[in-house]
Amino acid sequence: MSSPARTDLGRALCIITGSSRGFGRAIAREMSRLVKPGSALVLTARSVDDLRSLQAELAESEAGRAGVVVVCVVADVSQKEGLESIVRASQDAFSEDMDHVLLVNNAASLGDVSRYAKSFSDMAEVDSYLSLNVSSSLCLTASVLQTFPQRPGQRRTVINITSLCALQPFRSWVLYCTSKAAREMMFRVLAEEEPDLRVLSYSPGPLDTAMQTLARSRTADPSIRKSFSDMFAQGQLLTCEASCAKLMKLLLEDNYTTGAHIDIYDV
Numbered sequence: 001m002s003s004p005a006r007t008d009l010g011r012a013l014c015i016i017t018g019s020s021r022g023f024g025r026a027i028a029r030e031m032s033r034l035v036k037p038g039s040a041l042v043l044t045a046r047s048v049d050d051l052r053s054l055q056a057e058l059a060e061s062e063a064g065r066a067g068v069v070v071v072c073v074v075a076d077v078s079q080k081e082g083l084e085s086i087v088r089a090s091q092d093a094f095s096e097d098m099d100h101v102l103l104v105n106n107a108a109s110l111g112d113v114s115r116y117a118k119s120f121s122d123m124a125e126v127d128s129y130l131s132l133n134v135s136s137s138l139c140l141t142a143s144v145l146q147t148f149p150q151r152p153g154q155r156r157t158v159i160n161i162t163s164l165c166a167l168q169p170f171r172s173w174v175l176y177c178t179s180k181a182a183r184e185m186m187f188r189v190l191a192e193e194e195p196d197l198r199v200l201s202y203s204p205g206p207l208d209t210a211m212q213t214l215a216r217s218r219t220a221d222p223s224i225r226k227s228f229s230d231m232f233a234q235g236q237l238l239t240c241e242a243s244c245a246k247l248m249k250l251l252l253e254d255n256y257t258t259g260a261h262i263d264i265y266d267v
């Protein structure tokens with residue numbers, strides 16, 4: 001029998017990439033409510049104003065008043081210096097009495113979906129995409145695990161925000177599908193290697209975000225583009241908040257198989 005779900009995420013250090021908007025912003029808000037006083041959130045993205053407005057909002061919230069510290073790191077995760085500054089800020093925000101380290105690898109881009117696979121002959125272009133969408137999450141995760149090694153009484157959780165595109169090919173989305181599939185395998189290997197770590201690949205469903213706007217306006221393949229436009233027109237997109245609630249449920253129940261891909265519709 002599984003143990004009852006927790007009601008909080010503990011006294012936690014939460015590092016959330018891509019938290020300036022969309023799903024990452026919703027995760028930051030929700031985690032700030034679910035952590036205990038004395039926790040810290042490290043929010044990171046490139047858009048300084050969006051990060052600062054979220055920081056101010058959380059400072060005014062119940063979490064802020066209860067002493068949850070929110071740190072913003074303006075960083076490009078596709079750059080070595082960006083990852084270094086996230087790790088440094090996380091180290092500074094950490095305190096010895098924290099009992100949970102959580103890393104959410106959420107930042108991503110759709111890439112150029114206006115072209116088909118046969119047009120991607122420029123290696124520098126592909127490398128640059130993969131560096132943001134694949135390398136950054138491996139290198140950041142590895143750096144966080146090195147910085148916060150397993151200690152008695154402390155939990156560590158690594159979340160990969162994935163997609164149906166990790167499992168299914170979408171015409172004209174070669175970069176995105178490739179990156180989501182690669183990331184998932186990366187986290188499956190990590191789960192095999194680190195049995196003390198909790199690893200989750202969460203697929204949040206079709207969300208009403210900037211990424212969806214790009215999907216329905218730029219996708220080259222007409223049938224894929226139409227399916228995204230129809231989903232929008234028929235009100236089938238999910239709010240980030242609704243999807244995030246399911247992710248939090250998974251984290252609080254904490255009985256998923258480490259390394260698993262879990263889709264919102266299965267929660």
Ligand SMILES: NC(=O)c1ccc[n+]([C@@H]2O[C@H](COP(=O)([O-])OP(=O)(O)OC[C@H]3O[C@@H](n4cnc5c(N)ncnc54)[C@H](OP(=O)(O)O)[C@@H]3O)[C@@H](O)[C@H]2O)c1
Nearest residue numbers: 018020021022023045046047076077107108206207209211
């Ligand atoms: N939307 C969907 O329907 C959907 C479906 C399945 C999975 N997902 C996944 O959910 C996650 C969030 O997507 P979303 O829809 O919220 O996307 P979004 O609205 O486009 O937000 C992407 C986030 O990533 C950040 N980011 C992008 N490039 C970055 C860089 N070089 N360095 C640092 N941060 C960067 C952005 O911040 P800055 O621009 O400020 O840097 C932003 O905060 C992604 O992993 C996506 O693949 C989305």
